[in-house]
Amino acid sequence: MEIKNPLISIIVPVYNVEKYLARCIDSILNQSLKNIEIILVDDGSTDSSPSICDEYSSKYENITAIHKKNERVSAARNDGIKLAKGKYIGFVDSDDWIEFNMFESMYKVAEDTKSDIVMCDFKKVGIQNQYKVSQPIREGYYDRNMIEKELFPCIIMFENIEFPPTISNWTILFRRKFLVDNNIYYDEDIHYCEDSIFGSKAMYNANSFYYMKGSYFYNYFYNPSSTTTTFNMKKWDSYVTINNRLKEYFKNDEFDFSRQIKINMLYFTLNFLKEIKGTNLSDKEKEIECKKILNDKAVKNIFKKFSMPDVHFKLKVIIMIIKYRLSFVYSRL
Template identity: 45%
Template sequence: MKPFVSIIVPMYNVENYIEECVDSLLKQTLKNIEIILVDDGSPDRSGEIARQYCEKDKRVKVIHKKNGGLSSARNAGLKAATGDYIGFVDGDDFVADVMFNEMYVTAKQDDLDIVMCGYYKHSDKSGQYFPPTLPKDRVLLKQDLKQELKRAHETQFIWYVWRNLYRRELLRDNELYFCEDIRFAEDSPFNLYAFYAAKRVKAIDAGYYMYRWNPQSLTEVPYKPYMDENLIRQYRAKKRFYETFQLVEECEEDLQTYICKHQIPMLIANACAGQKPSKQIRRHIKEILTYPMVQSSLKKTSIQNDKLLSGQRLVLLLCKLNVPIMLEFFFKRKIAQ
């Protein structure tokens, strides 16, 4: 029998977490599933552990591939998936036993293309709940989704593929895959296309997904040498999306505000987190301020923008004035706190 749901699990250096992850999938109350473990050339025991699970349970499949990054691993899983719906679980996370049953049943009952749920952010001490950022417990149609796309960055509903269940036909018919040249924040361009293509979407206010805060993960390490080029590629992918579907005018303010509110501070904070002399850091900040996506956002976003907090307005002003020395001081002080 064809599986109801295919669950794609990319693995890279997750040997300390992968057993809890896979065990939570094998405990699903929805039994007709396939679990696709993608060993992305991991140098640890992740691939070996995956093979052991494959031998124990026929629902588990393993793909071994050369390291290509998270997007590449997810794409390998997408090509192998055979289920009616597709879910994603990162190898260092885990899920509630009822997650895929509840989401699949909801999807079938309401004939949905995408189902979204909430998630818990787990640390060693506690778990904080984050509800879905779309209107909850009602079916959103094409016209609703177009309105939501106008504030996709403000509400952040395009963040994270792992809290969503996607109809496989939606992804297949629209040839939707992850951009493999983007190795940081790759979810949002993928979700822009997926939600635009979707006709029926629903968000469930329940915390089925358990996101593990891991200080050693790619998203949490203080300094990311690849951040600049990846955020530039992400921006270009989003611009292509808006241009392709003639949404530039409607969605430009949302994107520009987001860049000023989040991505410019992220870029400058990353520059200041590197172990470099101040002279090099200031040179890097000066370079950041020349990026076309940064210049465009600085030009089009007012310091009086009511979506910016006071600290964000100060950063925006310092960027407009082009004073790397003050920006370095501001962000190094924040890092030290």
């Protein structure tokens, strides 16, 4: 039996996380706010995750488990949004966990301030250590004018080549009607950095926002041993697609987002080149792969009428190497 009128719908995309899934679900079940529904979207898992989802669903009336073929996290989250009945929507990744008062605290702020979006902070937790992550914007309430004045300048990318405040969608509580009315869903053909474009679109349309700075409610699990040194051009294609979507979506007559979009593409370029350098390819092979990226039209377009961003000297040197397409130099840095 499902909860008819949940206050919050919590969407959990699930894919091959049998080792961590129970910890995640238990942290949601243990929330101090009880009137919530949990939507587990099994995205074609091949381990025991599907049976874990079904076990919880059969035991708890506020848990719904759905099973689908593997279409990646964007499609899984969209499926959850479409099924959600709550006044608000939250996301939790299946290898992470949350503090017991996260959603009660965020719900109260959302209701008190009538905010479309409420955001908290998080802890990045590794095997041996952890550290707190906060955003470089002020705490508190933002109305529409404040959003345009203070957040539009960093809605896609900060000047120092850092992602925007809304990069981590799982730290955010969204008003469901706000998402649906503004047709804000994940781009299902984008499989990398899907949070970034979703968060930017949401903030662009929001009339109100509240930042609970210093409230570290979310625990993001980071396992260094799972980090791969391989790279693939599908990721690069996604990066280029994201930037093209940003250009199309953020055509604003009153605010010029073009520089942020270029800095966003620069971030992707820096990130992908770093991945190439992290492979076991030979120096010559690395040079060939770097050359492909540096000669991409999307990279060349960054530097048309483009001044150097506010970054440290070493990074400025690397950006100059990218600008002048010195693949040999970069591959041997």
